[in-house]
Amino acid sequence: MKMLRVGRWITAIGLVLLAGIYVRALAYTPIEASQGLAQKIFYLHVPAAIWAESAMILVGLASIFYLFTKDPRLDRFAAASAEVGAVFCAVVLTTGPIWGKPIWGTWWTWDARLTFTLFLFLLYVGYLLLRSAVTEPATRARFAAVLGICGMCEVPFIHLSVYMFPTLHPMPIVLQPGRPKLPGSMLETWALSLGVFTLLYVGFVVQRYALSYLREQLEAAGEVGHA
Numbered sequence: 001m002k003m004l005r006v007g008r009w010i011t012a013i014g015l016v017l018l019a020g021i022y023v024r025a026l027a028y029t030p031i032e033a034s035q036g037l038a039q040k041i042f043y044l045h046v047p048a049a050i051w052a053e054s055a056m057i058l059v060g061l062a063s064i065f066y067l068f069t070k071d072p073r074l075d076r077f078a079a080a081s082a083e084v085g086a087v088f089c090a091v092v093l094t095t096g097p098i099w100g101k102p103i104w105g106t107w108w109t110w111d112a113r114l115t116f117t118l119f120l121f122l123l124y125v126g127y128l129l130l131r132s133a134v135t136e137p138a139t140r141a142r143f144a145a146v147l148g149i150c151g152m153c154e155v156p157f158i159h160l161s162v163y164m165f166p167t168l169h170p171m172p173i174v175l176q177p178g179r180p181k182l183p184g185s186m187l188e189t190w191a192l193s194l195g196v197f198t199l200l201y202v203g204f205v206v207q208r209y210a211l212s213y214l215r216e217q218l219e220a221a222g223e224v225g226h227a
Contacts, residue, residue: 001214007206014200021193029189041099043189047197048091049117053155055085055201056120059127060152063145075141076216078148079131080208084201086124093121112165116158123151 025043032039059078066074096114097107108114127147134140162169182190 001210003206004210004214007203007208007210009203010199010206011203014196014203017196017199018193021189021196024192025189029185030183032186035103038099038102041095043193045092045095045099046190047194048088048095050194051197051201052085052089052092052117052120053158055081055088056124056148056151056155059085059148060155063148063152066141066145070138072137072141072216075144076209076212077205078144079212080205082124082127082131082148083208084204086121086128087204088197088201089117089121089124092117111169112161112167113158113169116154116161120151120154120158123147123154127151 021043025040029040029043031037032042058081062074062078062081065071066078096117100109101107127144130147131140131144134143157164161167
């Protein structure tokens with residue numbers, strides 16, 4: 001299927017570019033004065049976090065439109081976005097402790113932003129488990145849409161948590177009002193990394209969407225043949 005091949009090419013290009021970004025981050029981007037080499041995880045952690053949250057927002061928006069239109073393409077996209085978002089959220093929860101250990105002195109703390117991010121990951125897991133547990137397509141799509149909308153509503157709390165609660169997590173230095181508090185070279189590396197993660201999101205979603213569509217076609221053909 002053409003869509004599947006396109007998704008694979010996009011993903012392959014994204015992975016190659018991601019390797020290039022980390023060569024740039026390690027060899028050509030200045031070391032942050034207070035955090036040292038540990039800060040280099042920033043170029044992986046933050047873009048992954050942005051897309052972990054953005055993927056759930058897209059799940060929620062697709063779910064809202066699905067409830068009004070009953071268009072299976074929206075449900076298919078929501079499912080694909082949730083799978084990719086769960087992977088990115090796992091990357092966030094993995095890289096965060098690796099970054100936090102040398103800076104905070106601990107792998108994990110029940111910090112507000114960390115806790116909300118963990119809750120987002122659990123929502124992703126719950127969403128995917130729900131889809132695998134309900135076999136009737138229309139019912140599955142409707143139930144999943146409701147959970148996807150709930151997940152979207154949780155995302156703003158992740159971003160606002162550093163303002164709402166006492167927290168060890170630093171304030172935003174890029175996604176903040178006013179100008180980002182980063183030197184130009186660091187900001188450029190981060191922006192390139194965000195672009196690569198955007199490419200990876202698109203590539204992964206296109207592949208998952210295409211595979212879901214193919215599976216539905218095979219199931220429909222099997223039902224017709226059996227009938």
